[in-house]
Amino acid sequence: MSRTDVGDRTGRLSALAVTTVALAAVVAVETAPGLTPPAPDFGPALPAPAAPAPPAAAAGPGRADAADTSDAADTPEQAPAEQAAPRRVLVRAIGLDAPVRPVGVTPRGDMDVPSDPAEAGWYRFGPEPGSGQGSAVLVGHVDGDTGALGTFALLREVEPGDRVEVRRAGAEPVGYRVTARTTVAKEALPPDVFRRDGPPVLTLVTCAPPFVPDEGGYRSNMIVVAEPLGE
Numbered sequence: 001m002s003r004t005d006v007g008d009r010t011g012r013l014s015a016l017a018v019t020t021v022a023l024a025a026v027v028a029v030e031t032a033p034g035l036t037p038p039a040p041d042f043g044p045a046l047p048a049p050a051a052p053a054p055p056a057a058a059a060g061p062g063r064a065d066a067a068d069t070s071d072a073a074d075t076p077e078q079a080p081a082e083q084a085a086p087r088r089v090l091v092r093a094i095g096l097d098a099p100v101r102p103v104g105v106t107p108r109g110d111m112d113v114p115s116d117p118a119e120a121g122w123y124r125f126g127p128e129p130g131s132g133q134g135s136a137v138l139v140g141h142v143d144g145d146t147g148a149l150g151t152f153a154l155l156r157e158v159e160p161g162d163r164v165e166v167r168r169a170g171a172e173p174v175g176y177r178v179t180a181r182t183t184v185a186k187e188a189l190p191p192d193v194f195r196r197d198g199p200p201v202l203t204l205v206t207c208a209p210p211f212v213p214d215e216g217g218y219r220s221n222m223i224v225v226a227e228p229l230g231e
Helices: 006-030 151-157
Strands: 086-091 096-103 120-123 135-139 163-168 171-185 201-212 217-228
Touching (some): 086 135, 151 201, 163 201, 171 201
Parallel strands (some): 096 120, 135 201
Antiparallel strands (some): 086 096, 086 163, 120 135, 163 171, 201 217
């Protein structure tokens, strides 16, 4: 299978960073929705939620909102026992390399997100990467307070078949292959993202355009799904 050169793909994202900063100034003045077009979807679509979820907590301009987990919020007493916590996630084809730390939920029930856009958070009340069932969720900001792009902004460049490696504490790394990317409105984030049973997948979540300052920032989530590599 032919591959796009990694340098070309990460170079496109560098150009996107310049465009994003320039357009952010326009949006701040004109309050026009959207910084850049959403990345195109591919692969199987996620099941739609049965009913609209409450909107995610708003964030300041230039910051990604926390992914809404109101339909999947858990308490520590409900959390599964930790077996091998993820410590780092890598997608070499697009230059993504981020440390991972466990996160929980905010007081209003939204999934927490590391404040540093260079970090990823593992939703510790769900399955861990390498689990034999359910959706292991990693989340990261698409940008920071300054407008500089976060590590998960690179997910715009991911392609079907790209390999994802998750390094774990006290266990061998686990590998996945990207199968789908979907952009959904924040209020329509599918509960399937946080399922604890069914076939194992790795789910990467970040924010996506449009960016609407008057409505709290980014109004969509980009969801990348990856399936375990075969033996």
